[in-house]
Amino acid sequence: MLSILIPIYNYNAYPLVLELHKQCTDCGINFEIIGIDDASTQNKLENNAIQFLTNCSFIELSENIGRSKIRNLLASKANYDWLLYLDCDTFPENSDFILNYISRINLSAEKVLFGGIVYTKEKPTNDQLLRWTFGQKREAISVSQRKKNPYSTTFVSNILIKKTVFDAILFDEKITNYGYEDFAFIQNLKLENIDIEHIENPVFHLNLETSSLFLSKTKTALETLLFISKTNSKIEIESKIIKTHKMLCDLKINLWIGKLFQKLQSRLENHLTSEKPTLLAFDCYKIGYFCYLNSK
The missing domain is CATH 3.90.550.10 (Spore Coat Polysaccharide Biosynthesis Protein SpsA; Chain A)
Structure with missing residues (x-):
């Protein structure tokens, strides 16, 4: 069975x-x-x-x-x-x-x-807060919400x-x-x-990885996404990162975003590995790094 x-x-x-x-x-x-x-x-x-x-x-x-x-x-x-x-x-x-x-x-x-997927309600140690916060907000999704977008929430x-x-x-x-x-x-x-x-x-x-390790794995994952987007792999790309990058390209500011990321990378990483990381900063970090990758 x-x-x-x-x-x-x-x-x-x-x-x-x-x-x-x-x-x-x-x-x-x-x-x-x-x-x-x-x-x-x-x-x-x-x-x-x-x-x-x-x-x-x-x-x-x-x-x-x-x-x-x-x-x-x-x-x-x-x-x-x-x-x-x-x-x-x-x-x-x-x-x-x-x-x-x-x-x-x-x-x-x-x-x-x-x-x-669910996460424990107890906060982890301060050096693991980014992974826990991301999981709580982006992965621990109710059944009713998952059913609205069944493929993107699996x-x-x-x-x-x-x-x-x-x-x-x-x-x-x-x-x-x-x-x-x-x-x-x-x-x-x-x-x-x-x-x-x-x-x-x-x-x-x-x-729960440390916030530093989670950031490192996120960068590797975005490099993998770039590979998928360039090779296509017979996949219809529906990633939010891909869609956002295309929008920035249409606005002709993608290269500027990539350069801005290089200037702000250390400050973003300091915030994301702090005791109060925010997902808004994490999203900015991801699209910034993806724009930087595409500009290389």
């Missing part, structure tokens, strides 16, 4: 697997849990214990293959008709998480199900998809660097007219 697929990188996924194993066992379903570690340097001992749970397997890669390839590899190892993708740094909010998904399987044969960190549907789409393995591989996958679902059904079945996002 169900293959639970978890890409792992530098995070202890064993507590997540243990909880999922318990829920699947309680439901009395045929299941497997597959974790593949993408050449991590941390938590090797903890994750290696996954393979000793019944119906669970753990594979450790010797070389990092990236977020697209590892998800395709996980699907190729799956033995059941339904694939549940979960990021290794998530955890179900409720004890009926698996039951909520399997109860909808027969009703959603040709749809993708997305259960949502994240692959908690999706249930039929294996035949996944195999017809796959993740774009030309995207080898961090960022926007999920965006590309969702856009391909849209192009193929595959519906996404939004339900209330969230997981907590637990791993």
